[in-house]
Amino acid sequence: MHIPRGTEDLLPEATEKWQVIENTLRKLSEKYHYKEIRTPMFERTELFQRGVGDTTDIVQKEMYTFEDRGGRSLTLRPEGTASVARSYVQHKMHGLPEQPTKLYYIGPMFRYERPQQGRTRQFTQFGIEAIGSDNPAIDAEVLAFAMECYEAFGLKSLKLVINSLGDHESRQNHRKALIEHFQPHQEELCQDCQVRLEKNPLRLLDCKVDQDHPAMKTAPSILDYLNEYSSNYFESVKKHLDAMGISYTVDENLVRGLDYYTQTAFEIMSEADGFGSITTLSGGGRYNGLIEDLGGPETSGIGFALSIERLLMALEAEKLSLETNAGIDCYIVSIGEEVTFTATELTHQLRQQGIRADRDYLNKKMKAQFKAAERANAKFVVILGENEMNEGKAQVKELATGEQTTVPLNEIATYIGGK
The missing domain is CATH 3.30.930.10 (Bira Bifunctional Protein; Domain 2)
Structure with a gap:
């Protein structure tokens, strides 16, 4: 289809x-x-x-x-x-x-x-x-x-x-002049222009078929009839x-x-x-x-x-590009089934605080999740494992610099927003 x-x-x-x-x-x-x-x-x-x-x-x-x-x-x-x-x-x-x-x-x-x-x-x-x-x-x-x-x-x-x-007055005078100019050539014009000549002769000047006809080059100018x-x-x-x-x-x-x-x-x-x-x-x-x-x-x-x-x-x-606002602020990398609900909660909380966030929904390995974060053009990766979850913290890595910091879960939005 x-x-x-x-x-x-x-x-x-x-x-x-x-x-x-x-x-x-x-x-x-x-x-x-x-x-x-x-x-x-x-x-x-x-x-x-x-x-x-x-x-x-x-x-x-x-x-x-x-x-x-x-x-x-x-x-x-x-x-x-x-x-x-x-x-x-x-x-x-x-x-x-x-x-x-x-x-x-x-x-x-x-x-x-x-x-x-x-x-x-x-x-x-x-x-x-x-x-x-x-x-x-x-x-x-x-x-x-x-x-x-x-x-x-x-x-x-x-x-x-x-x-x-x-x-209106100027166009009427120009219309008469156009009809007088094109009538001797009416049979040489395309079928559409033959009809336009009687109904709306100004349209002849916009014709793509007859644009190279000699009569077009010598047609009366509207500027002479203003x-x-x-x-x-x-x-x-x-x-x-x-x-x-x-x-x-x-x-x-x-x-x-x-x-x-x-x-x-x-x-x-x-x-x-x-x-x-x-x-x-x-x-x-x-x-x-x-x-x-x-x-x-x-x-x-x-x-x-x-x-x-x-x-x-x-x-x-002109080889000009547009600067798009592509990418997200952070990608949640979760390790292990135990943290999946915490990852869901954290992703939602970050979004509620104005952070553009996403997470893995395909149970990928950690390396594959990092690849997904790169494809999403994420600025930060939030790494959440079982130990981090139990401590109420996460590792936050800035992909551009490689800098990695331990940040409390309830402070991640402030940390990312301040960078």
């Missing part, structure tokens, strides 16, 4: 690294004053059709959709923003006194796509959403947060790419980034893969050698209009999401 294609088991050695990453991201969230939200792993299918967009590859090709026993269409969440936005509307968070509402999430997402390095059908995203402000400074804060998510682990081969998708408000907004975002000393590159063809994006859009790339052909680590942007589309008041928002799997790939590419 094997797990489904596109999923993976995370064994203890791997989960220790994941815990380090998750704890670091949570601490960063606290520093930036973002609070955790947890939404269901499945939602009504309509949420993603309306929120993510009918013309996106996610909705058309990648969602895990099913009917429950009541005939309701449900979908495993393919991304986090739509669920957070739905929760924001449902629980009327716009009425909270503290605005903008700043939230973060960590959890599994699901997309049916061809499994490859860094892309699985179940993957884990960390993301943030800042909802309720249309100040360019909050855009810059989100971008700074995203960059620090990688810099906190020592990553250096990073590239921040930004663009503006404009407001109205005064959108242009000034984008310039202000860049000035805020400059004020923080954050380097960036403007890419006028960056559009992102979700329909809800407006104004600021961005991606963070890895430029490390050997990272792979898909260099995007994370991305996000502003989604003015999404809250309103889901039944809420007119509210602006911005956020980003990163894949923890791809973060691990970036660390590997």
Whole structure:
């Protein structure tokens, strides 16, 4: 019996690294004053059709959709923003006194796509959403947060790419220009792009099949169609980034893969050698209009999401390791059947006093128990024999130095804790 294609088991050695990453991201969230939200792993299918967009590859090709026993269409969440936005509307968070509402999430997402390095059908995203402000400074804060998510682990081969998708007026003008530009080449485009040309021509710029078509290189730039408000907004975002000393590159063809994006859009790339052909680590942007589309008041928002799997790939590419809190404080080596209950009592008492302790449960010989202590990366070994038990003492050996001391049983926790 094997797990489904596109999923993976995370064994203890791997989960220790994941815990380090998750704890670091949570601490960063606290520093930036973002609070955790947890939404269901499945939602009504309509949420993603309306929120993510009918013309996106996610909705058309990648969602895990099913009917429950009541005939309701449900979908495993393919991304986090739509669920957070739905929760924001449902629980009327716009009425909270503290605005903008700043939230973060960590959890599994699901997309049916061809499994490859860094892309699985179940993957884990960390993301943030800042909802309720249309100040360019909050855009810059989100971008700074995203960059620090990688810099906190020592990553250096990073590239921040930004663009503006404009407001509704700017996008409509750009849409007309794109249709006029691509219509003479419609028959030369892939089948998906032929449909996108009429429904959502901006999606053409994100196509992987036609990315080398000559018409893509000469396509009208959204930056040429920004109205005064959108242009000034984008310039202000860049000035805020400059004020923080954050380097960036403007890419006028960056559009992102979700329909809800407006104004600021961005991606963070890895430029490390050997990272792979898909260099995007994370991305996000502003989604003015999404809250309103889901039944809420007119509210602006911005956020980003990163894949923890791809973060691990970036660390590997830059040959960076994570310091895990592996190992235990002490391992109880018991000698003889007479002391087994005392060993159980001592192990329990040490744990109650905050000591990470373990013991042998396979009746191994003393030498084998020492080997087990080494494999467990124990700092100390507590040696308990019949004589020690009768005297109410034990031999405590520090494995790193070989120093061995006789310590009363009721003082072992204090002795180990003081080292």
